[in-house]
Amino acid sequence: xxxxxxxxxxxxxxxxxxxxxxxxxxxxxxxxxxxxxxxxxxxxxxxxxxxxxxxxxxxxxxxxxxxxxxxxxxxxxxxxxxxxxxxxxxxxxxxxxxxxxxxxxxxxxxxxxxxxxxxxxxxxxxxxxxxxxxxxxxxxxxxxxxxxxxxxxxxxxxxxxxxxxxxxxxxxxxxxxxxxxxxxxxxxxxxxxxxxxxxxxxxxxxxxxxxxxxxxxxxxxxxxxxxxxxxxxxxxxxxxxxxxxxxxxxxxxxxxxxxxxxxxxxxxxxxxxxxx
Amino acid sequence: xxxxxxxxxxxxxxxxxxxxxxxxxxxxxxxxxxxxxxxxxxxxxxxxxxxxxxxxxxxxxxxxxxxxxxxxxxxxxxxxxxxxxxxxxxxxxxxxxxxxxxxxxxxxxxxxxxxxxxxxxxxxxxxxxxxxxxxxxxxxxxxxxxxxxxxxxxxxxxxxxxxxxxxxxxxxxxxxxxxxxxxxx
Numbered sequence: 001x002x003x004x005x006x007x008x009x010x011x012x013x014x015x016x017x018x019x020x021x022x023x024x025x026x027x028x029x030x031x032x033x034x035x036x037x038x039x040x041x042x043x044x045x046x047x048x049x050x051x052x053x054x055x056x057x058x059x060x061x062x063x064x065x066x067x068x069x070x071x072x073x074x075x076x077x078x079x080x081x082x083x084x085x086x087x088x089x090x091x092x093x094x095x096x097x098x099x100x101x102x103x104x105x106x107x108x109x110x111x112x113x114x115x116x117x118x119x120x121x122x123x124x125x126x127x128x129x130x131x132x133x134x135x136x137x138x139x140x141x142x143x144x145x146x147x148x149x150x151x152x153x154x155x156x157x158x159x160x161x162x163x164x165x166x167x168x169x170x171x172x173x174x175x176x177x178x179x180x181x182x183x184x185x186x187x188x189x190x191x192x193x194x195x196x197x198x199x200x201x202x203x204x205x206x207x208x209x210x211x212x213x214x215x216x217x218x219x220x221x222x223x224x225x226x227x228x229x230x231x232x233x234x235x236x237x238x239x240x241x242x243x244x245x246x247x248x249x250x251x252x253x254x255x256x257x258x259x260x261x262x263x264x265x266x267x268x269x270x271x272x273x274x275x276x
Numbered sequence: 277x278x279x280x281x282x283x284x285x286x287x288x289x290x291x292x293x294x295x296x297x298x299x300x301x302x303x304x305x306x307x308x309x310x311x312x313x314x315x316x317x318x319x320x321x322x323x324x325x326x327x328x329x330x331x332x333x334x335x336x337x338x339x340x341x342x343x344x345x346x347x348x349x350x351x352x353x354x355x356x357x358x359x360x361x362x363x364x365x366x367x368x369x370x371x372x373x374x375x376x377x378x379x380x381x382x383x384x385x386x387x388x389x390x391x392x393x394x395x396x397x398x399x400x401x402x403x404x405x406x407x408x409x410x411x412x413x414x415x416x417x418x419x420x421x422x423x424x425x426x427x428x429x430x431x432x433x434x435x436x437x438x439x440x441x442x443x444x445x446x447x448x449x450x451x452x453x454x455x456x457x458x459x460x461x
Contacts, residue, residue: 006437009444010422017419039441042448043416049397050416055307055324056317063325064299068292070332075290257318 008032009039016040016047058170062177062258069181096134116159117168140218143183147222147229150179154233154259158240161252169248173255176233180266183226223270230263284345288335295335299328302346306353309417313357313409315398323360327353346420347427354410354428400450408443411436 012025022040026033112121112128129149136142153176160168237256244252286294306327311320330352338348401409414425426436 004437006434006441009441010437013415013440014421038448039444042444042451045393045451046397046401046412046416046444046447049394050308050312052394053308053311053417055304055321059321060303063303063321063328064296066325067295067299067328067332070329071290071292071295074332075292261322 005032005035008036012036012040013043016043058173058255059258061170062174062262065174065178066181069178069184073184096131116156117172118165140222143222144225146179146182147225150176150183151229151233153179155236157252157255157259158236161240161244161248164245164248166248166251169252169255173258176259177262180262183222183266184269219270223267226263226267226270230260230267233263234260280345281340284338284340288338295332298345302349303328305418306349309350309353309413310357312398312401312413312417314360315402319360323353323356327356330356343427344424346418347424350414350418350420350424350428354414396451400447403450404443404446408439408446411439412443412447415440 008029012022012029015025016022022037022044025040026037029036112125115121115125129145129152133142133145136145153172157169157172157176160172234256237252237259241249241252241256283294283297287298303324307320307324310323310327311317314320314323327349331349334352338345342348343351401412404412410429411425414420414428415422420428422433422436422440425431426433429436431439
């Protein structure tokens with residue numbers, strides 16, 4: 001029985017996708033070769049056009065940071081919340097405290113505050129941030145620190161843009177997105193812990209209403225801080241845009257848009273959390 | 277596809293490395309599929325991100341025996357695109373933004389030429405019937421097999437093959453109208 005042209009075309013497309021030439025297919029189906037040749041040539045034009053569409057590498061990296069944060073929160077974060085013993089957290093905090101004292105004793109930390117990527121003191125600045133993060137006493141405190149560091153990275157983006165360093169600009173934009181993603185993670189982790197403790201609680205206490213109102217205030221506070229941080233970061237970046245080298249302006253413009261989007265997304269996640 | 281089945285199983289159990297492998301394999305395809313439908317880089321980026329966030333939310337409920345993973349993922353992408361157009365209250369657009377990326381920094385003339393070809397392709401795809409457009413973008417943009425396209429669109433393979441054939445015939449006619457590259461039989 002003769003095969004339908006739809007089936008033959010589909011088989012030939014699979015073979016072309018796999019790397020065979022159009023001629024290989026035409027040889028296999030000489031009776032349909034003339035019609036098949038035209039259809040496969042048209043298909044090749046479509047294939048070539050589609051292959052040229054690629055996501056921007058910076059966007060792909062940023063999205064991965066965003067998803068990784070959600071993934072960590074969903075799997076690793078929840079898993080570790082109930083497993084890490086209190087003594088280990090206390091030990092980590094004590095060690096981090098010692099480290100902080102050491103760092104504080106050296107004027108390096110202060111001197112590194114305004115350090116920029118590629119500068120000698122920049123690693124010290126990042127290390128000091130790590131220590132501050134380890135010492136954060138609450139999820140809200142952690143969220144606030146992430147917000148502060150996101151703002152710092154945005155400021156640094158403006159500075160590296162002046163220096164014409166497009167690659168650094170994209171890396172920093174990814175880090176802004178990462179810190180903003182962590183703001184959500186910190187808030188979501190808090191909700192998970194609260195849900196768990198609510199499930200274990202024997203009966204609602206008289207103070208439950210007050211606690212809920214405190215949580216609402218915290219979320220509101222975070223929302224306000226996020227809006228302020230958005231304004232300041234974008235102001236710094238717009239200012240940098242005005243002074244940036246012409247060649248770097250298009251990429252900086254796109255990066256500003258993506259930072260604004262990252263902030264908006266974070267604000268909407270935090271706001272949707274507060275409305276629940 | 278036993279290898280992918282294993283990767284998906286590990287991702288469901290919370291293996292970040294497995295999820296990263298799936299992200300690497302499908303992100304470009306998902307983006308390309310959405311971009312062919314919207315013709316707008318910013319919208320395609322937003323929707324692609326939403327698709328993966330939704331996939332991550334729902335991956336725990338995914339069962340291999342019901343549907344291949346690629347079809348499941350592109351079903352989410354398809355629904356997101358449909359939702360996007362419904363929310364915007366608009367039909368699929370024709371114009372394309374500059375999104376032709378090349379690893380080896382080609383000349384501006386080459387970029388312009390590629391962009392022109394891509395605009396032409398996207399414009400022609402947008403003139404297909406909705407069903408043909410879905411099949412062509414999934415088959416060529418996402419590089420799914422006919423069986424995977426059929427699962428993603430909840431259609432049988434015979435119908436999808438017919439839509440693919442008619443879509444390519446229509447595209448060829450449209451291409452002939454665009455230029456003199458094609459000769460009549």
